[in-house]
Amino acid sequence: MGTGFVDIDNVALRYGGEATGTLALSGMNLSVGKGEFIAVVGPSGCGKSTLMKAMSGLWPVTSGGVSVAGQTVSGPLSMVGMAFQAATLLPWRTTLDNVMLPLEITQPYRSEFMQKKSQFRDKARALLKLVGLEGFDEKYPWQLSGGMQQRVSLCRALIHEPALLMLDEPFAALDMFTREELWGVLQEVWMTKNPTVILVTHDLREAVYLADKVYVMSSRPGRIIHERDIEFARPRDLDITFRPDFGDIAHDLRDHIYTARQDAA
């Protein structure tokens, strides 16, 4: 077993049977320290989302091991908060009630939900404030912009104080300005709450701006072929994205992905 908070040890994951199934991951190794913010990039279809499913226990690995916080993962983990490309808010629930959903369904919150409802509401409101959505508690998803919905989704992923936050292209559907604004929000959330964050993205600027370390995956079957430490001081602001050294890192990562795609062709 590795020494990280999240350890992926020589994992293979195949969807379907041996003969006709799809081998999505093979020889996958990754170790993420507690409180670290990492990003995973790679060619389309290389198995990034599959890696997330394996880490969160949503899909069993075919061989190898996954452990989180020293425990072998063998089913869905409740210590994980997740957000995806689509905000997936429940349209009949207000902002506040969407954010509170994990407290209604995960333990230990579920058993004390009725009793502590007003306390939980305060907690949800504090998170909404942190992401700049103060005063939007009673709005429904259709009354919010795409960027606002994604902020709500982030709050919902954080409300049960997960030790591990998994983000699968959370900002991909947003325009560039909103996306950049939300990078700032995410950085602030991470610096305030300090969960371990695993971000899957196609956007290399996003990866370099946000992460302590960026991992590049090979084409399918996916494994890590390159890792790069990102040493810009925090808090980072958007000005760094215009610096030559920032551009050089993004270019270098791009070259690795390009090579991985060529190798697959």
Ligand SMILES: Nc1ncnc2c1ncn2[C@@H]1O[C@H](COP(=O)(O)OP(=O)(O)OP(=O)(O)O)[C@@H](O)[C@H]1O
């Ligand atoms: N539930 C599933 N059943 C069968 N095959 C699947 C399933 N989910 C994913 N795959 C296959 O596994 C491979 C990896 O898919 P995955 O979604 O993990 O890639 P990705 O890197 O996240 O892709 P993208 O960058 O396009 O979002 C693909 O070939 C995909 O078709």
